Amino acid sequence: MHFFARSKKISGWMAVNLYPEGVCAVHASRTPLAKPVIERAAFYPSDSSPLPELLEKLGKELHIGRYYCMTLLNSGEYQLLAVDAPNVPPDEMKTAIRWRLKDMLDFHIDDATIDVADVPVDKNAPARNHSMFAIAARNQIIAQRQELFNNAKIPLSVIDIPEMAQRNIAALLEQEGRGLALLSFDSTGGLLTVTFSGELYLSRRIDVTPDQLAQQNAEQKDAVFERITLELQRSLDHFDRQYHFITVSKLVISLSELGSGLQEHLATNLYIPVEMLNLETVLDLSKVPELQSLQAQQRYFLALGAALRLEEKTL
Template identity: 65%
Template sequence: MSLFPKTKKTAGWLSINIQEDGVYMAHVAPMPAARPQVGLTAFYPADKTQTAVTLEKLAKELHTDRYECTNLLNPGEYQLLSVEAPNVPQDELKTAIRWRLKDMLDFHIDDATIDVLDIPGDKNIPERKGSMYAVAAHEQFIKQRQTLFEQVKIPLSVIDIPEMAQRNISALLEPEDRGLALLSFDSTGGLLTITFAGELYLSRRFEVTLAQLLQTDIDQKNACYDRTTLELQRSFDHFERQFRFIAVSKLMLAPLGDGGSGLQEYLAANLYMPVETLNLEAVLDISKVPELQQLQQQQLYFMVLGAALRQEVKAL
């Protein structure tokens, strides 16, 4: 036993996301019988050549050793694949998944770091074989990311993905015994998730970016609205065929910043389910970070806030 205990950790997760324009961070603390509380958000502008210096700076300024830290990956840094659940014992699961993924990855399976996410089936048909999501990233990339955080003295506990970050927010919005669809956009495109009972059941990416949705050219903007609507309709049709036991209550549209109301109105007029725009104040206590009252700020920090809502501890 040490006579000098280590620094006491602050409750909740500090999520860190390295993007093209800099490093985004958010800390969220769980609050018993209340909305989770946002402790901080921060942005450090930097290009990719300055990442290490920037992380070292923020580690000192924010005292990251006080937190449990998670690094949020970006699209292109991993692959998320749906596979049929193999009928094997739990201790043989990852080996079986590796065999199924060997022809599905864009790199050799021996170079992959893999984790799996269960997709629960219909509890009324327990004998039916379910499916799973497999998360695969290049082992060398993961080791480089871990080494980077070690070098700048940020205690990295978990590497996470946007689909699970969005799942965390969706789980706070779900009506009882109903599923919820949540759609977000950023510079890389759109992400649709459907959750039920806190579990991720469907994830689809759309090749429509936030900038395209907010452009001033009306004809091009409407073309993006049309593409988004078509992708949503296809996704919902697929989901209904695959998961007949889940009724999706509505589609929530993540904050888009200024000028995002047009998409909500368009989708509401062209989809068969209710479409609402999310304000994060409905599910998070942002009293310590009042700038999050601005929808533009909510859009910028949407994913890192979702990652900071993490509850289970399961590394990639």
């Protein structure tokens, strides 16, 4: 859904994201030829109040009605599927995709809210069919999220997904003409994306949490590192075969101080450079000094990416 009130609002997005450990709110502004500015960031821990009360408190303290607000679905609340793009006019695309998804979802298609995202093809190759991402969520989940925010008097304009939030950050890290792999972790697990020219081309979930990476048992930690390495090798090899016109320049990891051991392991076992992410290189964090720590950056990672949203092209 995309709608805007007529009253004057502050430019940029306010992302309000729900996590098991609490609620993150981030407001970002963007101007041409400059780093995006993080104007404010706030975290409300879930152990202090029930979620509806947290959202209502957040709305009052941040004067949320002045902003264009959005949120993200959480892992498990939607399905992201790669499908062949139907050969239909743009205004018929979502209907055609809906028919194509009928037998691919684990719930009835009539109960689904559907959106699509294009995967651009090689401009120098002959015209051929190409892929798209289809995002499907149960109507009930969308309605519940809307009701939760409406009851807290938070004017929700957009509901997005983590893959697109991570893509927004990856777009700032890309080298011109090269693809970028970005690996992040939160309490739900790992998320690998590969982007090129600001577009999402590949997404993979990795069933490893920061707690598993932080364990002290060296043998178990090495086994977790190996699982991640194998998944990355398979995913990057698959990407190379499917998108041979894109060269991935490096892998960037978002994982606070816990990531140093993983970085060293991956750098030894992957064929591309591996770097740790510090968002200070691509974002202006001067108004929110606490975000200069890698630990805070990890907590706010998806909220930051969501707040960097640019309006999507209509298919």
